[in-house]
């Protein structure tokens with residue numbers, strides 16, 4: 001199996017930024033301008049640089065959502081996007097939000113005109129409703145699509161893993177055979193009516 005390191009620019013990416021995946025390792029020169037993020041922390045990069053591929057713009061975008069956008073955070077996480085929500089992070093002041101977006105290389109999404117104007121690469125939303133907000137993100141080039149199976153916890157943004165059937169929680173419906181659990185908050189997930197409602201909403205975009 002080929003394993004990929006996800007390398008993220010240490011400088012704020014441009015709107016048209018692409019994220020680069022390098023199989024196996026990154027050279028010293030590359031690591032001076034990229035930070036290495038990997039889901040396999042026990043494995044350290046080697047010095048040997050292998051081939052790489054550039055993902056389409058938007059595929060690996062990470063977001064920080066301003067307060068009042070909690071529902072949108074849920075949708076983006078279910079679509080697989082790494083999404084922090086300012087309210088959950090305990091930050092409300094504009095400067096703190098701008099700083100967090102910058103320090104974590106995230107695109108800020110906000111309905112605050114002034115905050116958007118003062119933040120590089122921010123996305124300003126106008127709609128108060130989830131359908132409108134999703135449409136605005138789609139018009140900003142964001143792909144909105146449910147993954148074939150849950151990837152990210154809608155509650156805390158943690159990654160989820162499929163669990164063995166004998167570990168299924170008592171409250172899971174008997175008709176459900178595939179269950180995932182969040183690595184961070186232990187929440188269980190399955191594709192139920194909630195998943196279908198989100199799919200229906202996305203279909204309207």
Ligand SMILES: [Zn+2]
Nearest residue numbers: 153156182185
């Ligand atoms: Zn979680």
